Amino acid sequence: MELILNPYNLVLVVAGFIIVVLIVILINNLERTKQLRNEIIQLKRTIDEIDLQSRTLIQTDMELNKIQDELNKKIIALYALHRISRQVSSTLDENKIFSSIENSHLEDMGFEKALAFLWDDKKENFELVLNIGYEDKEIDSIVKRLDKDFYLKLMQEGKTASSISVSEETLIKSICDLFNIYFFVISPILPKEGRKGFLFVGTDDLSKTITQGDEDLINILANQIGQTLDNARLFEKTWLAQQELEKKVEERTKQLSTALEEIQAISKRKSEFISAVSHELRTPLTSIKGYASILLAEKLGNLPLAVKERLEKINRHTDELVNLVNGLLDISRIESGKIAMKFEPYKLSQIINEVLDLMGVQLKEKEIQLTTEISADSEDILVDCEQLKRVFINLIGNAIKFTPSKGKITIKSFSLDHQIQVDITDTGIGIPQDSLQVIFEEFYRVDNPINQQVKGTGLGLSLVKRIIEAHRGKIWVKSKLNEGSTFSFTLPKVI
Numbered sequence: 001m002e003l004i005l006n007p008y009n010l011v012l013v014v015a016g017f018i019i020v021v022l023i024v025i026l027i028n029n030l031e032r033t034k035q036l037r038n039e040i041i042q043l044k045r046t047i048d049e050i051d052l053q054s055r056t057l058i059q060t061d062m063e064l065n066k067i068q069d070e071l072n073k074k075i076i077a078l079y080a081l082h083r084i085s086r087q088v089s090s091t092l093d094e095n096k097i098f099s100s101i102e103n104s105h106l107e108d109m110g111f112e113k114a115l116a117f118l119w120d121d122k123k124e125n126f127e128l129v130l131n132i133g134y135e136d137k138e139i140d141s142i143v144k145r146l147d148k149d150f151y152l153k154l155m156q157e158g159k160t161a162s163s164i165s166v167s168e169e170t171l172i173k174s175i176c177d178l179f180n181i182y183f184f185v186i187s188p189i190l191p192k193e194g195r196k197g198f199l200f201v202g203t204d205d206l207s208k209t210i211t212q213g214d215e216d217l218i219n220i221l222a223n224q225i226g227q228t229l230d231n232a233r234l235f236e237k238t239w240l241a242q243q244e245l246e247k248k249v250e251e252r253t254k255q256l257s258t259a260l261e262e263i264q265a266i267s268k269r270k271s272e273f274i275s276a277v278s279h280e281l282r283t284p285l286t287s288i289k290g291y292a293s294i295l296l297a298e299k300l301g302n303l304p305l306a307v308k309e310r311l312e313k314i315n316r317h318t319d320e321l322v323n324l325v326n327g328l329l330d331i332s333r334i335e336s337g338k339i340a341m342k343f344e345p346y347k348l349s350q351i352i353n354e355v356l357d358l359m360g361v362q363l364k365e366k367e368i369q370l371t372t373e374i375s376a377d378s379e380d381i382l383v384d385c386e387q388l389k390r391v392f393i394n395l396i397g398n399a400i401k402f403t404p405s406k407g408k409i410t411i412k413s414f415s416l417d418h419q420i421q422v423d424i425t426d427t428g429i430g431i432p433q434d435s436l437q438v439i440f441e442e443f444y445r446v447d448n449p450i451n452q453q454v455k456g457t458g459l460g461l462s463l464v465k466r467i468i469e470a471h472r473g474k475i476w477v478k479s480k481l482n483e484g485s486t487f488s489f490t491l492p493k494v495i
Helices: 007-089 103-108 136-145 147-158 169-178 212-296 305-336 348-367 385-401 449-453 460-470
Strands: 115-121 125-132 183-189 197-203 344-346 369-374 380-383 408-415 418-425 475-482 484-492
Touching: 115 147, 125 136, 125 147, 125 197, 125 385, 147 169, 147 197, 169 183, 169 197, 183 449, 197 212, 197 385, 212 305, 212 380, 344 385, 348 369, 348 380, 348 385, 380 385, 380 484, 385 408, 385 418, 385 460, 385 484, 460 475, 460 484
Parallel strands: 369 408
Antiparallel strands: 115 125, 115 197, 183 197, 344 380, 408 418, 418 484, 475 484
């Protein structure tokens, strides 16, 4: 069958095709529209997030700027506190401590006004010691209206009060009205000694706010002022004590100078008296000895044995008195400087050998072994030879006297900086400890059996001491009973 398409059917086919195409296109457009709508929604969300982040960044930046500003203020305040503390600590005058706090430094800490009061126990009132930012009329009003009990309690508790730490609104308002400010910090000044008080700082600028950091800074400043007040009072006490000590030292020095002058005058009179008496004694002693010698020689006739024995005693005692007088004269002359020392270079071993030649018989009689140990660097000495021989004769003689038979005596020497030291050690009976400090005094004799049997003048060691001191040396002794003694002295060395 043959298909015949009429025009009407063709139009319907074409129209259907177009409709199908349009439907497909519509569907694609709807899908595209939906996709675009989703993309628009996503874009809007992204834009909202970016906006939120931008606002967050702006807010964070503002907060950071605010924090930076606050940090800068705190740094400036810390520098100001450092400068004030340095100025306050640089003075030890209590009157200048508060005057050293400058207005400019206080403003750097965020305050324009400041007052400081110290409590006067006698007047039972607060004394104004610092005023920054107030006129005289305002000060009179503040002093009259000041609540003493509140500030005394604050000082007693040692707490810092501020417009952010005080909980009572009425108290904050009364303080602000009293000092004519909006914000304040009040910190007690508490030195360990002396007057206590408080430091007030405030601001009448509403744009400024008080923080805990501000309160801490003012508390530190108040503590610094308290420590400085303590230092000032301690310095004043020390200065007064020093003045008193200097006064006492001056008075004591005058007393000692007067006493020294009196001692020197007494010593001079003693030396003059000893010298005069000794000279007066020598003449009659010479006569007595001369007559005794003539009688003993029997030039005037024979003498009975009893008379002869008594004349020998007279002669012996006369010799003892002459030795005593000569010893006193020597000591007196050395003390008064009438004996001129002739300091010349000598060999120490040479002087010792010459003395030992004189005392060899005594050493042999008691069978005492004497040894010398003279170091090479202590040989050359600058001394008066004859006077030094008297020193060795006295010291070696005493060592022989108080050392038992077959004992030992040792003479040693060694070099010091500009001197030499000589030690004369024996194995004798020793010296009691209570005698070591007085053994060089005139007429002192140790109480022992040997001294009780053998008479002496008690002037030998005193003379030795004067000779050594005339050589600008010193002499001392170490000893133990029944263990021997060591006499040590120093002499100038040839340089």
